[in-house]
Amino acid sequence: MTAPVVADSRQRRAARSGFVTLRVPGRDLSARFETRALVVTLVLTAVTAVVFAWSLSVGDFPIPFGDVVRTLVGGGTTDSDFIIRTLRLPRGLTGLFVGAGFGLAGAIIQRIARNPLASPDIIGTNAGAAAAALFVIVVLNGTTAQVTGGALAGALGASLSVYLLAYKRGVTGYRFVLVGIGITFMLEAVVSYLLTRGRIEDVHEATAWLNGSLNGRGWDDVRPMGWALLVLGPAALLLARQLRMLELGDDMAKGLGLRVERARGALLLVAVVLAAVATASGGPIRFAALVAPQIARRLVGERSVALVPSAVCGALLVTASDLVGRRLFAPTELPVGVVTAVVGAPFLLWLLARANRIGSAG
Amino acid sequence: MTATTEAVATTEAAATTGPAAASGPSLAAENVSLAYDDRVIVDGLSVTIPTGKFTVVVGANACGKSTLLRGLARLLRPQAGTVLLDGHDIHRLPTREVARRLGMLPQQPIAPEGITVADLVGRGRHPHQRWFRQWSPADEKAVQEALEATGTADLADRPVDELSGGQRQRAWIALALAQGTDLMLLDEPTTFLDLAHQIEVLDLLADLNRREERTIVAVLHDLNLACRYAHHLVAMCDGAIVAEGPPREVVNAELVAEVFGLECLVVPDPVTDTPLIVPLPAGHRAEGGASAGPAAGAASATAAPAGTGAGAPAEGAAAVAGGAVA
Numbered sequence: 001m002t003a004p005v006v007a008d009s010r011q012r013r014a015a016r017s018g019f020v021t022l023r024v025p026g027r028d029l030s031a032r033f034e035t036r037a038l039v040v041t042l043v044l045t046a047v048t049a050v051v052f053a054w055s056l057s058v059g060d061f062p063i064p065f066g067d068v069v070r071t072l073v074g075g076g077t078t079d080s081d082f083i084i085r086t087l088r089l090p091r092g093l094t095g096l097f098v099g100a101g102f103g104l105a106g107a108i109i110q111r112i113a114r115n116p117l118a119s120p121d122i123i124g125t126n127a128g129a130a131a132a133a134l135f136v137i138v139v140l141n142g143t144t145a146q147v148t149g150g151a152l153a154g155a156l157g158a159s160l161s162v163y164l165l166a167y168k169r170g171v172t173g174y175r176f177v178l179v180g181i182g183i184t185f186m187l188e189a190v191v192s193y194l195l196t197r198g199r200i201e202d203v204h205e206a207t208a209w210l211n212g213s214l215n216g217r218g219w220d221d222v223r224p225m226g227w228a229l230l231v232l233g234p235a236a237l238l239l240a241r242q243l244r245m246l247e248l249g250d251d252m253a254k255g256l257g258l259r260v261e262r263a264r265g266a267l268l269l270v271a272v273v274l275a276a277v278a279t280a281s282g283g284p285i286r287f288a289a290l291v292a293p294q295i296a297r298r299l300v301g302e303r304s305v306a307l308v309p310s311a312v313c314g315a316l317l318v319t320a321s322d323l324v325g326r327r328l329f330a331p332t333e334l335p336v337g338v339v340t341a342v343v344g345a346p347f348l349l350w351l352l353a354r355a356n357r358i359g360s361a362g
Numbered sequence: 363m364t365a366t367t368e369a370v371a372t373t374e375a376a377a378t379t380g381p382a383a384a385s386g387p388s389l390a391a392e393n394v395s396l397a398y399d400d401r402v403i404v405d406g407l408s409v410t411i412p413t414g415k416f417t418v419v420v421g422a423n424a425c426g427k428s429t430l431l432r433g434l435a436r437l438l439r440p441q442a443g444t445v446l447l448d449g450h451d452i453h454r455l456p457t458r459e460v461a462r463r464l465g466m467l468p469q470q471p472i473a474p475e476g477i478t479v480a481d482l483v484g485r486g487r488h489p490h491q492r493w494f495r496q497w498s499p500a501d502e503k504a505v506q507e508a509l510e511a512t513g514t515a516d517l518a519d520r521p522v523d524e525l526s527g528g529q530r531q532r533a534w535i536a537l538a539l540a541q542g543t544d545l546m547l548l549d550e551p552t553t554f555l556d557l558a559h560q561i562e563v564l565d566l567l568a569d570l571n572r573r574e575e576r577t578i579v580a581v582l583h584d585l586n587l588a589c590r591y592a593h594h595l596v597a598m599c600d601g602a603i604v605a606e607g608p609p610r611e612v613v614n615a616e617l618v619a620e621v622f623g624l625e626c627l628v629v630p631d632p633v634t635d636t637p638l639i640v641p642l643p644a645g646h647r648a649e650g651g652a653s654a655g656p657a658a659g660a661a662s663a664t665a666a667p668a669g670t671g672a673g674a675p676a677e678g679a680a681a682v683a684g685g686a687v688a
Contacts, residue, residue, distance in 0.1 A: 017480045017518050021497045032497035114472075238493050245488055251437050251468035256541065257461030257489040301476065 037300045040309050044299075048316040052096060055323040056088045060331065094217040094281055095318045095336065097225035099288060101278035103314020104236055106289030107296070107307050108271035111243055112264060113176045116351050119290035120155075120275035123180025126289070127187035128158025129279035130210060134191055137206050138198035148224045148280040155276030158183055163268065212285035212337020214322050221281050228277040232270050233311070239267050240307050285318060285337045287344020292317050294351065317343075386413040387448055387463055387544045387577060389434060394443035396426070396433045396601075403429040404601040406443065411545075411594075416571045417579045418588040421598035422622050427581045428469060428549050430598065434579070435466035435547045447545075461489035465543040467534055469550045469581075473522040479533045480518040483508055486540035508539035512566060528559030535566060546570075548580040552587070560584070564591050585622070589613055589636040597621045613637040 020038060023030045057068045063080050070076050071084045106119040113123075120126050132154020136142035142150065166179040191210065195203050208215065242263035245253040250260050275289060292314035296306045299313075318336060321343065325334035389411040396404040403426045411417055411434070419427045432438040434445055436452045445452040452460060465486075473482060486508070487501040509515040512532040517525060522533055531551060538546055548567070552560040568591055571578045582588045588595060589609040596606045597613075599621045605612040618626050618639055625647050631638040 016497075016502060018478060019481075019484075019497070021502075023497075028498065029494050030497045114474075241488070241491070241493060241496070244485060247472070247474040248485060249468065249472040251432070251466070252471050254437050254457070255435055255461065255464075255466035255468070256486065257458035259457060 034300065037306055037309055040296070040299045041312055044296075044309060044312040044316060048096070048312055048319060051316060051320050051323065052092055055092055055095075055319055055326075056084055058323070058327060059083070059088065090219050090222050091214050091217040091322075092319065093222045094225065095214050095322045096315045097222065097229055098214075098278045098282035098285065099292070099315040099318030100229060100233075100311040101225055101274040101314070102285060102289040102318070103292035103296070103310040103312070104233065104307060105271040105275035105278070106314070107293035107310035108236065108243065108267050109289075110293050112246060112267060112271075114247070115174065115177055116290070116294055117177045118180065119293070120271065121284065121286060121289050122184065123177060124158040124162050124183035124187060125155045125272055125275045126279045126284040127184040127191070129155035129276045130284045131187040131190040131194070132157070133280055134194045134206050134210070137209070138194050138202045141202070144220050145224075148277060151280035152273065152276045154187075155272050155279065158187060159268065159272040208335065209283045211335035212283035212340065213335035214282055214318075215333060215335070217281075224277050225281045228274055232274050236267075236270050236274075236307055239263065239270065243267055243307075282318070283335075283337060286341040287348065288314055288318055288340050291340070291344045291347050294347070386575065388413055388446070389464070389545055389577070389579075390446045391430070391434060391440075392444050392446060394433055394440040394445060396429050396438055397441050398429075398438075402441070402601070404433065407602060408443075409596060409603060409606070411577060411579055413577050414571075414575045415577060415593040416568060416591055417577075417594040417596060418592035419579065419581045419596045419598060420583075420585055420588045420621070425598045425621075426601035427598050429601075431466075431547055431549050431579065431581055432468075435464060436460060437466065437468075458489050461541065461543075463543055464545040464547065465538040465541040466547045467538045467549065467551060469553065471534055473530070475523065476521050478519055478521055479514055479525070479536075480505070480509070482522055482533055483514070483518075483536045483540050486537035487542075489541065504542050505540045508536040511539060511570070512536040526559070527555045528562050531555060531559070531563050532566065535563070539570070544575075545577045546579070548578070550581050550583060553583060560587060567591070585613075585618065585639050586631075589638070590631060590634050609636050613639070 018035055019032050020035050021030055021032045053065065053068050053072075056072075057063050057065050061079075061083055063071075063083060067076060067080050068084060071080045072089075076084065102120070105125070106121075109118050109120060109123070109125075110116050112118075129151035133147045133151040135154075136147045136150035140146065140150075162176070162180045162183050165183075166176040168175065195206065198206065242258060245256055245258045246260065246264060246267070248256070253260050253263075278285075293306065293310040295317070296309035296313040300306050300309055317340065321339035322336040325336050325339045328334060328339075391407060391409050393406050393408055394404060395402060395406055407430065409430070419430065421427045429438065433440055436445065436457070439453055447455060447460060447464060452464075484497075484501070484505050487497075487504060490501060490504075491497070506515070509518055512535055514529065514532050514536050517529060517533065522530055525533065535548075535551070538548070546567075551567070552563050555563065564587060567578055567580065570576050582591075592609055594606065595609045595612055597604045597617060604621055605617050613628060614637070615626055615628050618624055618628065625642045627640040627642060628637050629640060630636070
């Protein structure tokens with residue numbers, strides 16, 4: 001082995017290649033970002049902001065782009081104020097937050113299971129939230145807060161069952177996915193049963209919700225998801241370091257001083273609660289949690305945990321899908337979940353085909 | 363007991379320039395029993411890892427050598443007994459603290475898809491980092507040095523899954539190096555590598571041991587390479603240690619027969635003078651109960667002066683063939 005003793009300047013930089021480090025001079029404080037993830041996040045955020053503003057401007061009463069911005073900063077007319085602040089903004093924000101929540105939850109679970117199929121919409125989290133929320137809507141006639149609480153309980157219960165049933169010295173790979181799919185089928189049976197038992201008005205409302213719809217969302221729907229993101233978003237970012245270690249496998253992570261079970265438990269809890277609240281607010285929007293992290297990952301070059309890019313990607317995906325759903329056959333609206341399904345289903349097939357090809361090699 | 367072991371090991375190691383630093387890390391197992399669920403693999407084993415030496419653990423498949431290594435690295439909690447790191451129960455020390463003193467490279471570690479070498483090696487710094495101190499100048503220095511020491515600085519931007527087996531293994535060793543521990547445990551670091559890459563990896567480890575006085579413990583499959591590189595050899599069979607010590611003192615045909623169930627001839631390596639195991643082909647093996655013959659022949663071959671390296675195997679083979687016939 002010939003180890004170069006004197007490294008040239010290019011080699012000197014080898015240790016930091018691909019990263020940007022911020023340090024506070026004179027203090028032992030530093031933060032490190034992947035250069036490409038940072039750039040992707042900034043670009044995606046800008047695109048999302050434009051699509052978001054656009055979604056506020058179009059509708060039965062088009063409002064010029066400039067007026068939208070003016071209204072948002074508090075200088076609009078009475079009409080535009082009402083249309084934007086009372087009608088369109090809550091819906092837009094719900095889509096934005098729900099998308100971000102699904103994107104973040106999907107990114108975390110996919111990374112932990114090292115499998116793109118292990119996303120909350122496939123492994124029972126969303127189905128658990130949906131079944132429980134439906135129970136609250138149809139049987140208990142609950143309020144928004146109660147529906148959220150029910151969704152939370154359902155998602156946690158379903159996820160815990162999947163985790164425990166799939167646990168065998170760790171929770172990686174297809175075992176996790178297959179157990180999750182099984183649980184999902186069972187919960188969907190519960191959903192069908194509740195739909196046949198419910199009163200016709202409740203069922204109508206519930207069906208719209210089950211499709212994943214942002215129609216008629218008010219400020220009451222924005223708040224739970226806003227709070228969830230405010231609390232769990234930073235928690236996820238702190239846990240991202242642990243997630244990077246978990247990716248190296250349990251033994252390696254333990255060897256590097258990580259308390260593996262605790263870190264994984266905390267990460268899963270964050271992801272499940274995010275997915276549950278998102279499901280309660282926007283319905284089980286299909287494929288959002290599956291597709292958003294995969295797109296983000298490809299944009300950042302398949303080498304990052306990509307939590308923030310996944311969240312932004314999810315926000316963009318849901319916001320754009322809702323915009324398409326609203327405008328494609330206007331004035332008839334398509335629920336956002338139908339649009340994401342149309343985009344997501346082919347993507348899922350492509351992932352499956354690809355996983356099959358890779359799967360044969362291990 | 364520890365002192366004598368170290369003294370013996372020190373005089374044996376021709377490569378080391380001086381006695382191992384007294385302040386170096388110490389790792390020992392005391393009467394440990396290791397099990398997966400209720401399948402006991404290792405039962406009541408004690409071993410002391412000589413500080414500053416290259417220790418190699420050998421044994422047949424499923425003899426418990428990887429399990430022992432996982433136990434020593436606190437990846438597996440013993441059902442009985444204790445593993446002592448610097449005199450303290452390793453399971454009572456904070457895991458992050460242990461990670462600053464002891465590094466462990468598992469068998470076939472998983473590289474996240476698409477990860478670059480620099481990113482992978484940087485993750486070895488985790489025990490030295492906090493959420494508010496994600497990348498200190500010390501981290502950067504350690505990673506840079508690890509990349510250079512393993513000859514992977516040129517590969518820093520390359521995705522790990524595009525590397526050759528040997529390069530990949532060097533990247534993983536760089537991660538363990540960046541961790542900055544005086545003690546490194548490696549589980550079969552040469553498995554799935556071709557011979558040239560096996561030598562490349564072992565040379566690197568020997569170099570790290572020699573230059574930086576790191577204590578290295580590796581599980582190896584190849585007994586000849588183990589004999590060549592180890593200062594201290596630990597031979598295991600059925601979850602117990604059969605023999606340990608400098609390869610030249612402990613390796614003989616009886617040991618190989620006991621540990622691997624293989625009849626062989628042990629001759630001095632013509633280059634390094636360490637024991638060289640020559641398995642006997644079917645035609646040269648003793649039938650049934652006559653196994654005492656070849657064992658005795660092999661033992662005498664080992665004892666013979668090693669001056670004529672090339673000649674020795676032929677003589678030994680002849681002696682064994684004779685024994686088998688008789």
